[in-house]
Amino acid sequence: MSAQQVRLWAPDAEQVELVLGATGGERVAMAPSGSSGGGAGTASGDGWWSVTADVAAHGGRYAFAVDGGDPVPDPRSRHQPDGVHAASALVDTGAFPWTDQGWRGVPLERAAVYELHVGTFTEAGTFDAAAERLGHLVELGVSVVELMPVAAFPGRHGWGYDGVALYAVHDAYGGPQGLARFVDAAHAAGLAVWLDVVYNHLGPSGNYLRQTGPYFTDRHHTPWGEAVNLDGPGSDEVRAYLLDNARMWLEDYHLDGLRLDAVHALHDERAVHVLEELAALADDITGRTGVPRSLVAESDRNDPATVARRGPGGAGGLGLHGQWADDVHHALHVLLSGESQGYYGDFADPGAVPKVLGRTPFFHDGTLSTFRGRVHGRPVHLEVTEPWRFVASLQTHDQVGNRAVGDRLHHGIPAGRHAVGAALLLTAPWTPMLFMGEEWGASTPWQYFTDHEEEWLAQSIREGRQAEFAEHGWAGEVPDPQDTGTVTASTLRWAEVDEGEHAEMLAFYRALLHWRRDTPAQMRGTVGEVTRKPDGTGGEVLTVTRPGVALVARLGGEGEVAVPPPGGDHAARPAGVDLVAAFPATAGEPAAGQLRLGPDSVVVVRR
The missing domain is CATH 2.60.40 (Immunoglobulin-like)
Known part of the structure; x- marks a missing residue:
C-alpha cells in the first residue's frame, strides 16, 4: 500500500502530529487542509488537518497528538486491535470479499426481529461462532438479526453501550472482517442484519473525542453527562461524524438497518433534526441500491411523529422507519408476572393489555403517567401510521439485564404463561422482537457485565448498581459486573435447546413465527x-x-x-x-x- 492522506478534525488545535506505529515512535507534522473533503452534512472545512504518509510501512498503525499531547486514537478509526486506548489500525473495507450481490433485503413490514449479543450468544463469543447458529434462526422463522452494539469498547466483555470508538468494530468479536463475514453469511441464509448504534453518548473510559474537537456541549445534558453537540458551534462536523458513521455501517458493511439508542437524548434545536438527516440518508441508500435500509428508534417520548414522514414545507415528523414500543412490553410483563413496582405501576390497569393489543402500541398516548408525574405521549392513528412501524417485545436486553440478577421473564412464571405472552406478542400487528434464548425458555440469566481497567470505575459501577437495586427493595447481592463468571453465567447453553420443555417451547415459537412469516400483514389484522x-x-x-x-x-x-x-x-x-x-x-x-x-x-x- 502506497502513501495516503491522513486527516483529523481538530478545530481548536494549534498543532497536530501524526504518530506512526503501534508504539508511537515517529511523529509527522500535519497541516491545516482547509477542506473537509465533502463529508456528509458539513457546511465548511475549517479545522481539518492532513498529511500524506506511508502508514502501511509502520504496520498500518497510527494515532494523533494534539498540541504536543499524548497520542490518541483516530476518532474515525475502523479497528482498535490493542484496545480503545491504543493506536488505530488501517482497514480497507472495500477489500471485503462479499458474495451477497443478489441480496434484496427485508422490508420492515415483513420483519420479525431477533436481538442478540455477540459475546454471549455462543461460548466463543465471536461473529464467526454466531454465524454457525444462523441455521437455528432460519428454522425459527425470524427474518432480521439485530446485533447489540459492536463499536469498540473498553476490555473484552461488555454490553457495548459504553463504546468509545464508534467507527471501529470490537476486536474480541472478530473485528471488521468478522462483522463482514457475519453479514455476508446472514444474507446468504436469507436474514437481514441490523446493528444497535449509540449516538447519544460515549462511555467513560477511552473517550478521547474531547481532545480533538467540540463533540460535546454543556448546553444540554443527558443521564450520561454533557450532550453530544448537535446544534452548537462546531456542530456541523459533529453531525457529519454521525451521518458518515451511519453511512459506513449501511454501505461498507452492507447492514440492512440501525437501531438508534435512546434518541430522546439526542438534543437538537435545529430546524432540521439530525434524526431527519439520518432518515434521509437511509432512504437515499435504499433508493440507490434497491435494498431496504431501516432506521428504528428507541424513544421514550411515545410520539408517532418519530416515524411520520415530512411533507412539503417541513410539516410532519422525523421520517424514521420504526420505533420501539416499550408500553407493549410493560403491559405484558405486568399481566404475566404480576409485578407492578416503579414504572410498571400504571400497567396494572386492567385496560392496559386490551389497549396495547387492541388499539394502539402506546398505553400512554396523552394519559397520566404516575411514574413521571405528568401526562405522557400522543395518540397513534393506525389508519395513518402503519402498525408494523412499532417494534414490540416480551423481553429485551434492557428489561432482562437491568434486573438485579438478570433473571428472564420466564424464570419467574410457568412455561405455559410464557407461551401465553409469546402468543399475544406474535399475533399482534406490531413488528415482534425476541431476545436471544427466549424462544426456548433459556435457563441462563442475562446479567450486566463490564471489563474496565480502572478499578475506581469498576468499583463505582458495583456500588451504583447495588444502591440502585436496594432503593427498589432488592436485598440480595448483585452479581459483580467485573467478574468473568457473570459473563459465563449469561452465555447461552445451546445443549438445552432440544431438551424437554425447552424443545416444546421452541416448537411453539416456531409455529407462530412460521405462521407470521407466511401470512401477509393485511391478513394478520x-x-x-x-x-x-x-x-x-x-x-x-x-x-x-x-x-x-x-x-x-x-x-x-x-x-x-x-x-x-x-x-x-x-x-x-x-x-x-x-x-x-x-x-x-x-x-x-x-x-x-x-x-x-x-x-x-x-x-x-x-x-
Missing part, C-alpha cells in the same frame, strides 16, 4: 377485540380476535375449564379449529365443540 374474564376458579380467560387470527388463553386458575374455540366460527366445522399453535399441544384438541384449557395454556387459530 390491525386492530383487534380483546376481552378479559374470570374463569371461575381464580384465574382468567383472555381472548383476542383479529381479522385472520384469534387466540384464547387462560392465566392461572385450577383444573380444566371449557371454553369455546376463539373466533366464534369454528365450533360448527366438522374438522374443528384451524390450528396455528397450542401450548401445551393437547390444548389444541377440541371436544364437543369446546376447548379444555388447563391453567396457563393458550390456543391460536386462523380465522
Whole structure:
C-alpha cells in the first residue's frame, strides 16, 4: 500500500502530529487542509488537518497528538486491535470479499426481529461462532438479526453501550472482517442484519473525542453527562461524524438497518433534526441500491411523529422507519408476572393489555403517567401510521439485564404463561422482537457485565448498581459486573435447546413465527377485540380476535375449564379449529365443540 492522506478534525488545535506505529515512535507534522473533503452534512472545512504518509510501512498503525499531547486514537478509526486506548489500525473495507450481490433485503413490514449479543450468544463469543447458529434462526422463522452494539469498547466483555470508538468494530468479536463475514453469511441464509448504534453518548473510559474537537456541549445534558453537540458551534462536523458513521455501517458493511439508542437524548434545536438527516440518508441508500435500509428508534417520548414522514414545507415528523414500543412490553410483563413496582405501576390497569393489543402500541398516548408525574405521549392513528412501524417485545436486553440478577421473564412464571405472552406478542400487528434464548425458555440469566481497567470505575459501577437495586427493595447481592463468571453465567447453553420443555417451547415459537412469516400483514389484522374474564376458579380467560387470527388463553386458575374455540366460527366445522399453535399441544384438541384449557395454556387459530 502506497502513501495516503491522513486527516483529523481538530478545530481548536494549534498543532497536530501524526504518530506512526503501534508504539508511537515517529511523529509527522500535519497541516491545516482547509477542506473537509465533502463529508456528509458539513457546511465548511475549517479545522481539518492532513498529511500524506506511508502508514502501511509502520504496520498500518497510527494515532494523533494534539498540541504536543499524548497520542490518541483516530476518532474515525475502523479497528482498535490493542484496545480503545491504543493506536488505530488501517482497514480497507472495500477489500471485503462479499458474495451477497443478489441480496434484496427485508422490508420492515415483513420483519420479525431477533436481538442478540455477540459475546454471549455462543461460548466463543465471536461473529464467526454466531454465524454457525444462523441455521437455528432460519428454522425459527425470524427474518432480521439485530446485533447489540459492536463499536469498540473498553476490555473484552461488555454490553457495548459504553463504546468509545464508534467507527471501529470490537476486536474480541472478530473485528471488521468478522462483522463482514457475519453479514455476508446472514444474507446468504436469507436474514437481514441490523446493528444497535449509540449516538447519544460515549462511555467513560477511552473517550478521547474531547481532545480533538467540540463533540460535546454543556448546553444540554443527558443521564450520561454533557450532550453530544448537535446544534452548537462546531456542530456541523459533529453531525457529519454521525451521518458518515451511519453511512459506513449501511454501505461498507452492507447492514440492512440501525437501531438508534435512546434518541430522546439526542438534543437538537435545529430546524432540521439530525434524526431527519439520518432518515434521509437511509432512504437515499435504499433508493440507490434497491435494498431496504431501516432506521428504528428507541424513544421514550411515545410520539408517532418519530416515524411520520415530512411533507412539503417541513410539516410532519422525523421520517424514521420504526420505533420501539416499550408500553407493549410493560403491559405484558405486568399481566404475566404480576409485578407492578416503579414504572410498571400504571400497567396494572386492567385496560392496559386490551389497549396495547387492541388499539394502539402506546398505553400512554396523552394519559397520566404516575411514574413521571405528568401526562405522557400522543395518540397513534393506525389508519395513518402503519402498525408494523412499532417494534414490540416480551423481553429485551434492557428489561432482562437491568434486573438485579438478570433473571428472564420466564424464570419467574410457568412455561405455559410464557407461551401465553409469546402468543399475544406474535399475533399482534406490531413488528415482534425476541431476545436471544427466549424462544426456548433459556435457563441462563442475562446479567450486566463490564471489563474496565480502572478499578475506581469498576468499583463505582458495583456500588451504583447495588444502591440502585436496594432503593427498589432488592436485598440480595448483585452479581459483580467485573467478574468473568457473570459473563459465563449469561452465555447461552445451546445443549438445552432440544431438551424437554425447552424443545416444546421452541416448537411453539416456531409455529407462530412460521405462521407470521407466511401470512401477509393485511391478513394478520390491525386492530383487534380483546376481552378479559374470570374463569371461575381464580384465574382468567383472555381472548383476542383479529381479522385472520384469534387466540384464547387462560392465566392461572385450577383444573380444566371449557371454553369455546376463539373466533366464534369454528365450533360448527366438522374438522374443528384451524390450528396455528397450542401450548401445551393437547390444548389444541377440541371436544364437543369446546376447548379444555388447563391453567396457563393458550390456543391460536386462523380465522
